[in-house]
Amino acid sequence: MTQAVIRILVVDDEPAIRRALRPPLVELGFQVTDASRGEEALQVLRATTYDVVLLDINMPGIGGIETLRRIRALSPRLPVLMLTVRDQEEDKVEALDMGADDYVTKPFSTRELIARIRAAVRRVHAPARAEDAPIEIGEIRLEPVKRRVTKRGAPIRLTRKEFDILLCLMSRAGRVVTYAKLLTAVWGGDCREEVEYLRTFVRQLRKKIEDDPSNPLYLLTDVYVGYRFADAQMFLGEAAGIEPESQPAEEEVPEDAL
Amino acid sequence: LGVAGIVLVAILAYWSRWLLPLAALLYLLIVVPTALLCGFWQAVIVSLSAVVAQGLLAARHSELDMAADRANSITLLVFIVVALIVSRLSSRVTGHAREAESRGGQMHDLYEFTRRTLQMNLHVEPGPQLAELVHEIFNLEAVAVFDADLHDVYQAGYWSDDPLEMAQNVYYFETSDDDPETGIGRRVVRLGSVPIGSLVVRGDTSPLTNNAIASLIAITFDRYRAFANESRIETERRTEQLRATVLDSLAHAYKTPLTAIRAASTGLGEMGRLSPGQSDLVSLIDEQTDLLGELTTRLLTTARLDGGEVAIHVAPISVGTLMEEILAGLKERLASMKVELDIEDENLVLSCDRELMVMLLTQYIDNACKYSNFGTTITIRTLVAASEVIFSVHSYGPVIPMSDRERIFDRYYRSSTYSNRAPGTGIGLSVAKRAAQIHGGYVWVTSDEQDGTTFFAAIPVITEKESAR
Numbered sequence: 001m002t003q004a005v006i007r008i009l010v011v012d013d014e015p016a017i018r019r020a021l022r023p024p025l026v027e028l029g030f031q032v033t034d035a036s037r038g039e040e041a042l043q044v045l046r047a048t049t050y051d052v053v054l055l056d057i058n059m060p061g062i063g064g065i066e067t068l069r070r071i072r073a074l075s076p077r078l079p080v081l082m083l084t085v086r087d088q089e090e091d092k093v094e095a096l097d098m099g100a101d102d103y104v105t106k107p108f109s110t111r112e113l114i115a116r117i118r119a120a121v122r123r124v125h126a127p128a129r130a131e132d133a134p135i136e137i138g139e140i141r142l143e144p145v146k147r148r149v150t151k152r153g154a155p156i157r158l159t160r161k162e163f164d165i166l167l168c169l170m171s172r173a174g175r176v177v178t179y180a181k182l183l184t185a186v187w188g189g190d191c192r193e194e195v196e197y198l199r200t201f202v203r204q205l206r207k208k209i210e211d212d213p214s215n216p217l218y219l220l221t222d223v224y225v226g227y228r229f230a231d232a233q234m235f236l237g238e239a240a241g242i243e244p245e246s247q248p249a250e251e252e253v254p255e256d257a258l
Numbered sequence: 259l260g261v262a263g264i265v266l267v268a269i270l271a272y273w274s275r276w277l278l279p280l281a282a283l284l285y286l287l288i289v290v291p292t293a294l295l296c297g298f299w300q301a302v303i304v305s306l307s308a309v310v311a312q313g314l315l316a317a318r319h320s321e322l323d324m325a326a327d328r329a330n331s332i333t334l335l336v337f338i339v340v341a342l343i344v345s346r347l348s349s350r351v352t353g354h355a356r357e358a359e360s361r362g363g364q365m366h367d368l369y370e371f372t373r374r375t376l377q378m379n380l381h382v383e384p385g386p387q388l389a390e391l392v393h394e395i396f397n398l399e400a401v402a403v404f405d406a407d408l409h410d411v412y413q414a415g416y417w418s419d420d421p422l423e424m425a426q427n428v429y430y431f432e433t434s435d436d437d438p439e440t441g442i443g444r445r446v447v448r449l450g451s452v453p454i455g456s457l458v459v460r461g462d463t464s465p466l467t468n469n470a471i472a473s474l475i476a477i478t479f480d481r482y483r484a485f486a487n488e489s490r491i492e493t494e495r496r497t498e499q500l501r502a503t504v505l506d507s508l509a510h511a512y513k514t515p516l517t518a519i520r521a522a523s524t525g526l527g528e529m530g531r532l533s534p535g536q537s538d539l540v541s542l543i544d545e546q547t548d549l550l551g552e553l554t555t556r557l558l559t560t561a562r563l564d565g566g567e568v569a570i571h572v573a574p575i576s577v578g579t580l581m582e583e584i585l586a587g588l589k590e591r592l593a594s595m596k597v598e599l600d601i602e603d604e605n606l607v608l609s610c611d612r613e614l615m616v617m618l619l620t621q622y623i624d625n626a627c628k629y630s631n632f633g634t635t636i637t638i639r640t641l642v643a644a645s646e647v648i649f650s651v652h653s654y655g656p657v658i659p660m661s662d663r664e665r666i667f668d669r670y671y672r673s674s675t676y677s678n679r680a681p682g683t684g685i686g687l688s689v690a691k692r693a694a695q696i697h698g699g700y701v702w703v704t705s706d707e708q709d710g711t712t713f714f715a716a717i718p719v720i721t722e723k724e725s726a727r
Contacts, residue, residue, distance in 0.1 A: 016518035024525030085513060106513060107520035107551050109544070110528045196607075199579040214585060214599065221586040224613070 293345025
């Protein structure tokens with residue numbers, strides 16, 4: 001990474017979780033600050049700049065969702081990762097729709113958390129990608145202008161909607177796109193609830209782009225929440241072990257564009 | 259008094275000749291009030307004395323015109339007959355009035371009895387209260403009420419003999435009668451056509467009143483049973499809710515330390531510099547934390563299902579999508595297993611709660627992963643039969659004994675075949691069963707050495723009930 005040290009603000013009301021997170025993060029070169037409440041986190045954020053915020057969704061006081069809303073008002077591009085629990089899918093969706101960059105489900109592994117932190121920071125620091133620039137992730141290349149998709153150089157025939165879905169997901173690779181966002185982006189606001197419709201298209205899409213559709217490598221499901229296109233870093237790392245900066249530039253899409 | 263009046267009139271008529279022709283009218287004036295006030299026989303006596311007095315007067319005054327005398331006698335007779343008829347009518351009216359009054363009293367008593375039974379405290383057996391009420395309100399000498407359900411007789415008032423046998427006989431032989439000699443009324447207390455007890459009363463009541471009392475007793479017994487049943491269900495519901503709340507809060511309380519342990523152990527791994535032995539121990543902590551995490555999640559789910567907290571979100575979902583989601587959730591678990599998927603019609607749309615269905619099938623597949631023999635294939639199949647989709651998960655592992663096949667779906671039950679083989683709590687399959695039941699479906703299992711073990715879940719495709727929800 002180009003930046004020297006990643007500064008993390010960990011916001012969780014549980015001291016045990018803050019204590020457990022600090023040593024490995026510090027050891028791995030992150031700079032860690034703790035906050036036990038949303039209110040405290042907002043105060044800290046007004047005083048200091050951070051690269052990423054880990055924000056617990058369930059906290060006493062103003063709570064995670066409200067804290068996220070205020071953070072977004074304060075700094076719209078600051079990556080925020082929500083710490084959630086498994087049975088709170090609605091909260092996850094709400095947080096993502098409100099602009100959270102990603103979420104990690106408790107109990108999480110530190111390895112996974114660090115990977116998500118790095119991906120989130122990388123995305124925000126990546127140079128803006130031109131809207132019509134081709135996107136290449138793994139063996140798949142998508143050219144928005146020509147509306148063409150190839151895999152290992154061979155063209156893949158997609159319907160218009162399938163292409164739109166793929167474009168929407170690939171331009172946000174590595175990030176979860178909630179069902180509602182994806183539906184709105186592809187079909188318009190009236191279809192926010194037609195999740196089954198979307199699933200049918202995604203199944204077709206998987207048959208076309210995945211080697212093994214029942215074990216997808218690119219088009220991943222975040223159960224109950226939405227879909228995520230695999231992060232380019234995953235394939236780059238596998239191929240050459242190179243640093244994330246070399247990944248194709250990503251477009252930072254404003255929320256209202258979805 | 260009437261006879262004296264007649265004598266007086268006769269004497270006056272004897273002395274005053276002018277009064278003689280009017281004597282008959284005067285007699286009538288005495289006979290009619292006597293008939294009205296005193297009754298038929300008194301009026302007859304007074305009338306006869308009037309006839310005798312008139313006869314005597316006629317004998318005394320033989321000089322009177324015979325024709326006039328005869329006419330007077332006939333007039334007198336006519337008046338007497340009229341008087342007698344009046345007395346008859348009067349006694350009838352009086353009788354009706356008395357009867358009406360008595361019926362009014364009975365109605366009032368029955369009304370009072372109904373009111374008091376409705377206000378009765380149904381937290382305790384109603385038998386003793388009913389016997390006391392009947393005795394008090396209907397002013398009876400003795401009352402016995404037999405409750406066949408509790409096999410007990412409740413009595414009020416004075417019985418010279420123990421009424422238990424009599425009341426039981428009424429119930430067993432179904433004899434309902436009234437004995438005017440002894441004043442004892444017997445009734446079988448029935449709910450619809452089913453005898454549920456008996457009533458024996460001694461005292462002044464009518465058969466109709468006895469019938470009404472027996473019916474009211476039957477209704478009260480029925481209300482008591484319904485109330486007791488309702489209270490029992492309510493108590494069970496509350497206990498279950500409390501249990502669910504405790505489980506829920508326990509499971510939540512476990513989540514935080516689990517998260518901290520997992521973050522700490524995986525953090526240690528990430529920090530590196532661990533010896534191989536230390537790494538092994540850290541991995542062990544990781545694995546066990548995962549297990550604990552799964553267990554708490556399952557506890558949470560069970561608590562919610564049992565506590566009736568689960569809001570059912572029925573929405574159409576295709577079988578293909580459903581299976582895809584389930585397999586996505588089990589990706590890591592299935593990575594080392596051989597899995598075969600056989601979906602008859604993946605576009606078939608099922609109206610169900612996605613989350614519950616995922617939970618059900620995840621449980622089946624997870625079970626197959628745990629208990630299947632190493633190297634064997636797990637087959638996940640869906641097929642459509644009549645109006646149901648049948649999901650099945652087949653694997654080769656230890657045979658589930660016949661005696662366990664029903665019970666393994668009960669909460670906390672673990673088959674003896676499995677209990678030492680793999681981690682488990684006996685919760686998962688009960689959750690699967692509940693999830694199927696919520697959809698109006700059902701679950702079962704087949705198991706034998708040759709064909710392996712198959713868990714099934716049949717879910718109605720679309721029922722009216724579901725579409726109405």
